[in-house]
Amino acid sequence: MSNSPPPAPTTDDMRGMFRTMTLIRRFEERASEEYMAGRIGGFLHLAIGEEAAVVGTVSALRPDDPLTSTYREHGQALARGSDPRRIMAELLGRATGLCGGRGGSMHLMDRERSFYGGYGIVGGAVPLALGLAWAARYRGGDQVAVTMFGEGAANQGVVSECFNMAGLWDLPIVFLILNNQYGMGTPVERAAPTEDFYPRATAYDIHSWKVDGMDVLAVRAAVAEAARLARDERRPACVELLAYRYRGHSMSDPDTVRAADEKERWQARDPLMTFERVLLGEGIMDAGTIAEMRAEVDGVVDDATAFARESPEVPVDQLAQNVYASPWNDDARGSALVRA
Amino acid sequence: MSAEGADITYRDALNQALREEMLRDESVFLMGEDIGRFDGAFKVTRGLLAEFGEERVVDTPITEAGFTGLGIGAAMAGLRPVIEIMTVNFALVAMDQIISNASKIRYMFGGQVSVPMVIRMPGGAGHQLSAQHSHSLEAMFTHVPGLKVVVPATPEDAKGLLKTAIRDDDPVIFLESEGLYGKKGPVGGEDDLVPFGQAVVRRAGDACTVIAHSRMVWVALAAAEQLAKQGIEVEVIDPRTFRPLDLGTLADSVQRTSRAVVVDEGWPECGIAAGIAAHLYEACFDWLDAPIGRVNSADVPMPYARNLEQAAIPQPHDVVAAVLAAMGRQVPA
Numbered sequence: 325m326s327n328s329p330p331p332a333p334t335t336d337d338m339r340g341m342f343r344t345m346t347l348i349r350r351f352e353e354r355a356s357e358e359y360m361a362g363r364i365g366g367f368l369h370l371a372i373g374e375e376a377a378v379v380g381t382v383s384a385l386r387p388d389d390p391l392t393s394t395y396r397e398h399g400q401a402l403a404r405g406s407d408p409r410r411i412m413a414e415l416l417g418r419a420t421g422l423c424g425g426r427g428g429s430m431h432l433m434d435r436e437r438s439f440y441g442g443y444g445i446v447g448g449a450v451p452l453a454l455g456l457a458w459a460a461r462y463r464g465g466d467q468v469a470v471t472m473f474g475e476g477a478a479n480q481g482v483v484s485e486c487f488n489m490a491g492l493w494d495l496p497i498v499f500l501i502l503n504n505q506y507g508m509g510t511p512v513e514r515a516a517p518t519e520d521f522y523p524r525a526t527a528y529d530i531h532s533w534k535v536d537g538m539d540v541l542a543v544r545a546a547v548a549e550a551a552r553l554a555r556d557e558r559r560p561a562c563v564e565l566l567a568y569r570y571r572g573h574s575m576s577d578p579d580t581v582r583a584a585d586e587k588e589r590w591q592a593r594d595p596l597m598t599f600e601r602v603l604l605g606e607g608i609m610d611a612g613t614i615a616e617m618r619a620e621v622d623g624v625v626d627d628a629t630a631f632a633r634e635s636p637e638v639p640v641d642q643l644a645q646n647v648y649a650s651p652w653n654d655d656a657r658g659s660a661l662v663r664a
Numbered sequence: 665m666s667a668e669g670a671d672i673t674y675r676d677a678l679n680q681a682l683r684e685e686m687l688r689d690e691s692v693f694l695m696g697e698d699i700g701r702f703d704g705a706f707k708v709t710r711g712l713l714a715e716f717g718e719e720r721v722v723d724t725p726i727t728e729a730g731f732t733g734l735g736i737g738a739a740m741a742g743l744r745p746v747i748e749i750m751t752v753n754f755a756l757v758a759m760d761q762i763i764s765n766a767s768k769i770r771y772m773f774g775g776q777v778s779v780p781m782v783i784r785m786p787g788g789a790g791h792q793l794s795a796q797h798s799h800s801l802e803a804m805f806t807h808v809p810g811l812k813v814v815v816p817a818t819p820e821d822a823k824g825l826l827k828t829a830i831r832d833d834d835p836v837i838f839l840e841s842e843g844l845y846g847k848k849g850p851v852g853g854e855d856d857l858v859p860f861g862q863a864v865v866r867r868a869g870d871a872c873t874v875i876a877h878s879r880m881v882w883v884a885l886a887a888a889e890q891l892a893k894q895g896i897e898v899e900v901i902d903p904r905t906f907r908p909l910d911l912g913t914l915a916d917s918v919q920r921t922s923r924a925v926v927v928d929e930g931w932p933e934c935g936i937a938a939g940i941a942a943h944l945y946e947a948c949f950d951w952l953d954a955p956i957g958r959v960n961s962a963d964v965p966m967p968y969a970r971n972l973e974q975a976a977i978p979q980p981h982d983v984v985a986a987v988l989a990a991m992g993r994q995v996p997a
Binding site for chain 2: 390421422423424425426427431433434435440441443444445448449450451452453454455456457458459460462463469481482485486488489492645646647648649650
């Protein structure tokens with residue numbers, strides 16, 4: 325566990341990365357269908373278009389590097405190896421879900437895989453990652469904490485506070501600004517005076533740069549270098565990943581504001597298509613193995629969906645479970661924690 | 665109860681608790697503004713930087729949301745951070761971290777992680793610090809499931825409750841009183857923990873139950889002295905923690921006295937006194953001989969001028985008046 329994954333993936337790595345990107349795409353499409361059918365409630369934010377950013381990042385990390393994300397985090401959980409059945413069950417609010425149906429789409433966590441969660445307040449999880457980095461260093465470990473957030477979050481004050489502390493204390497953390505160019509419906513140019521966000525971290529003495537977030541190999545190389553800086557040189561790093569989400573902000577956004585030609589322009593650089601061409605060109609996969617992989621992934625998504633639909637609801641008598649670690653919380657209803 | 669029997673201040677009692685728990689458990693570290701080289705704005709952390717070093721006593725930039733969130737993340741990883749927010753007033757800029765993250769992470773993620781942290785902060789009025797530096801925000805924190813809320817009134821409780829808080833596996837909001845740091849009293853030893861959810865009777869009586877916490881305990885006791893001179897013996901009870909709340913002890917007393925007054929330095933609307941009164945109406949309706957009285961700070965932002973500030977904060981004579989009203993007596997002119 326002492327070494328980081330190398331910046332250049334093996335051919336096996338590349339096949340695995342392509343499978344994970346395909347799994348995320350298919351999982352998100354299925355989640356969208358389940359939402360439209362009324363089986364998923366609340367908000368549902370899809371990562372379609374951002375697969376390279378997610379998979380390139382996770383593939384460059386060690387499995388024990390703690391990772392935090394936003395509410396658009398199904399992909400991170402899948403990339404970390406969480407069971408697709410339990411992710412879909414969480415989306416459907418079932419007892420078998422990754423978080424027992426308490427979190428839903430926005431709040432997946434898989435602690436066994438050092439995925440420390442999806443969070444619903446823009447920018448709010450970034451200091452948590454700073455704390456995970458702090459804990460790693462405090463214990464003398466060489467883990468690197470990694471936090472993914474959007475360019476919208478970069479405008480939140482607490483993110484600047486974290487840049488400052490990371491730079492001041494040289495914490496082993498990688499900030500990943502996934503710039504998908506829209507904060508809900510507001511384009512970046514209406515939200516920030518500059519086109520680039522990574523220089524904000526530079527201002528706090530953090531080594532920072534920008535890469536094409538639609539190119540999974542470029543993302544992996546950049547995140548690997550950032551993780552190396554944090555792990556081996558004990559310096560924080562920041563990488564801005566320029567990408568594009570294909571769907572609206574969430575399922576409740578019909579996405580009528582963004583121009584069609586803009587979407588077409590970005591979809592022409594689709595991260596899956598781009599990577600498929602690389603794999604075919606280098607002879608790492610062929611049409612047959614790709615079709616086989618897609619069928620296998622479809623089977624995984626079908627199975628996850630069936631599992632989720634068949635899973636039991638959460639017993640209502642467990643409503644107050646886990647509000648507190650203390651045992652006396654379990655009977656709490658109404659006025660929690662009153663000892664009568 | 666102190667080893668040497670000598671009384672120490674509330675400030676030093678907190679310092680002892682921090683030091684003992686840091687010696688006991690290496691996962692405990694302190695973080696906050698000016699807590700190291702400066703010994704803390706109220707000198708609670710005096711000497712700890714020299715003893716434990718910069719990794720465990722961490723001076724931060726002025727960045728409450730950031731370092732509170734950092735503490736939450738470190739707690740998720742299993743450390744036991746004790747975060748000092750210089751005063752409760754500055755907790756308002758960290759409220760998103762406290763409410764959206766600290767209080768919810770265990771529940772929201774199905775119990776996969778806990779947040780074993782303490783957020784210490786002093787509050788209260790009385791030093792002419794005016795509107796932005798005089799808050800009593802107990803009610804705001806007590807409103808939130810997932811937090812524990814602790815409000816010590818004595819050096820013994822300050823020490824014993826802080827030790828319990830540090831060993832607790834949930835996020836604990838530990839509200840100290842700026843007005844009590846110099847208060848002296850006995851304290852317990854290394855192994856004397858004060859449990860959460862156990863109210864204590866500060867003065868026994870049968871005429872009326874007076875419920876008060878933190879600095880208001882001393883205001884209530886002063887009022888009890890004045891009332892005793894009129895032959896009225898009130899029972900003063902200190903809940904010590906609001907989450908969990910020891911409603912049993914409060915209700916037992918009220919069912920004996922049939923009267924209650926709740927004293928609370930916070931504002932009246934949806935406040936601590938209001939919440940406790942609601943519990944007591946539900947638990948003691950058939951026993952009550954009079955409406956439950958509430959003594960709160962005035963429903964205004966805290967003024968600067970000394971006379972106005974004193975008029976705004978609960979005073980012993982306000983408690984006396986509320987008890988007399990509950991007993992159907994006239995307030996002496």
